Amino acid sequence: MSVILQVREQKVTAEEIIPLLANYQLLPQLLREMIIDQAIAPFDCTPEEEEKAYQGFYLQQRLKTEAERQAWLRDRNMTPEQVRKLVTRALRLEKFKQATWKNELDAYFVIRKPQLDRVIYSVIRTKDGGIAQEIYFRLQAEEQSFAELAPKYSMGPEARTKGIVGPVELGKLHPTLAKFLTVIQPGQLLPPTPIDNWFVILRLEKLLPVELNDLTRWQLRHELFLKWLGQQVAEFNPFNNC
Structure with a gap:
């Protein structure tokens, strides 16, 4: 051996x-x-893309001189070709994502949009149903505001933000909370509602629908890539059949 x-x-x-x-x-x-x-x-970079990638890499590694770059190579026992592949890897990976999922993004966007839409909302949560009902009556009568009541009564982190939460993606919220925020209108006050062990008073401030722009396309491509990669790893894991 x-x-x-x-x-x-x-x-x-x-x-x-x-x-x-x-x-x-x-x-x-x-x-x-x-x-x-x-x-x-199979994916290559243009000379211009490579040069830009190298400059970003040198800046990140704080390699200002050719001597520093050569020392970096020696310390890691890497060849110039290995460094070239490393430096251009992120760009070549993005090209792979674009080529692989370019025809699936529109349909995937329709599926993901309900979770990607963002909301801004006001919330107060307490474990005391009586207090929750009193808070709701004060808000409904406009005697006091969320900004006044949340710091005093809310038992979540929103107490530090005067009851305001967001913008946050609906898919990152508690499913029941997200469901309520999708059916009420901006400005509508939701009466005390049990969610898990809390009584929640809720008001939707603003709905921010996601747009299929370059940033969203990048996010969706990355999600599809991670799913694909997970499947590939599971398929090729040599211990799966042990």
Whole structure:
């Protein structure tokens, strides 16, 4: 058995490397990186794109001179070609995402839009139903505002923001809370409603529908990529059939 790595007195053979990676929970990461490299291999960058990528990389690593760059290579035992692949990897990965899911984004956007729409809302939550009812009556009669009542009565982090929460994606909220925010109108006050162990008084301030712009397209492509990558890792995991 050939030794491929030695750390102090410990010698590691080729047959031992996979179990070691599994022991340290590094195998899934190795599989992910190998699958990504295989997927982006057909994609190249233009000279202009490469130059821009190198400049960003040098800036990030604080490598100002050629001597510093060569020292960086030596310290990591990397060849210039390995560095080129590393530097352009993110751009080539983005090209892979665009080519792979360009025809699926519109349909996926329709599916994801209800979770991606954002809301701004006012909320007060308490575990005392009587107090919740009293707060609701004061708000309904406009005797006091959320800004006045939340710091005093709300038992959540919104107490520090005068009851205001958001903008936040509906998909990141408690499902019951998100459901209420999708059926009430801006400015509408919801009576005390039990959600888990709380009584919640809620008012929708503003609904911010998501748009299918460049940023949203990037987010959706990344979501589809992560799903695909997870499936690929599960399929190729050598321990799945053990």
